[in-house]
Amino acid sequence: MSTILKETVKIGLSKDARQKAADVLAAILANQHVLYLKTRNFHWNLTGFRFRTLHAFFEEQYEALAKAIDETAERLRSLGAVSPGSMAEMLKAATLTERPGALVDGEEALKALHTDHETVIRDLREAIDVLQDQCNDVGTADFVTDLLRAHEKLAWMLRSFME
Numbered sequence: 482m483s484t485i486l487k488e489t490v491k492i493g494l495s496k497d498a499r500q501k502a503a504d505v506l507a508a509i510l511a512n513q514h515v516l517y518l519k520t521r522n523f524h525w526n527l528t529g530f531r532f533r534t535l536h537a538f539f540e541e542q543y544e545a546l547a548k549a550i551d552e553t554a555e556r557l558r559s560l561g562a563v564s565p566g567s568m569a570e571m572l573k574a575a576t577l578t579e580r581p582g583a584l585v586d587g588e589e590a591l592k593a594l595h596t597d598h599e600t601v602i603r604d605l606r607e608a609i610d611v612l613q614d615q616c617n618d619v620g621t622a623d624f625v626t627d628l629l630r631a632h633e634k635l636a637w638m639l640r641s642f643m644e
Contacts, residue, residue: 484500484503484504484506484507484557484562484563484565485562485563486499486500486503486560486561486562486563487561487562487563488561488562489561490559490560490561492559492560494560494616494617494618498615498616498617498618499560499561499562499616499618500562501611501615501616502560502612502616502618502621503557503560503561503562505608505611505612505616505621505625506553506556506557506560506562506621506625507557507562507564507565507574508574508575508576508604508608509553509604509605509608509625509628510550510553510554510557510564510565510571510574511565511570511571511572511573511574511575511576512575512576512577512600512601512604513546513549513550513553513601514550514568514571514575515571515572515575515577515578515579515597516546516577516594516597516598516601517543517546517547517550518579519577519579519580519593519594519597520539520542520543520546520594521539521543522580522582522585523539523580523585523590523593523594524536524539524540524543525582526582526583526584526585527539527585527587527590528584528585528586528587529586529587529588530587531587531642532587535587535590535591535642538638538642539590539594542594542635542638545631545635549628549631552624553624553628556621556624560621576600576604577597577600577601580593588643591639591642591643592643594639595636595639595640595643598632598635598636598639599636601632602629602632602633602636605625605628605629605632606629608625609622609625609626609629612625
């Protein structure tokens with residue numbers, strides 16, 4: 482997905498660097514949306530003996546993802562880009578896959594979310610390298626580093642439920 486730069490901003494980054502950083506952020510945003518919706522789906526359709534605990538836990542997770550989504554879209558805007566706004570755009574750019582609505586056992590949900598968070602963590606590490614090495618955009622790299630730490634914490638919490 483190529484994100485559209487609509488505004489001229491003079492923040493010490495070339496237009497090409499801002500374009501590359503915006504494209505990186507748009508891909509991150511797409512995966513955040515898929516992970517958010519999957520987490521909500523599991524929250525709604527959860528079954529199993531730990532229903533109450535996991536139901537509340539998944540709610541905490543999707544609320545954290547919602548906040549990260551908003552911050553990522555705002556970071557895109559700060560670079561002068563238009564933030565993707567439709568699910569079609571998100572799905573086109575995402576590497577994570579959706580899960581259709583269906584009843585889901587708590588253990589299955591935990592494993593699926595853990596796998597996705599670890600995928601996002603690996604992708605964020607690559608994004609940080611691109612932002613630092615190719616864009617010289619330390620602000621966006623720092624922002625993505627914060628996202629990385631948040632996903633590492635969420636993955637740890639999911640893993641702890643499975644052990």
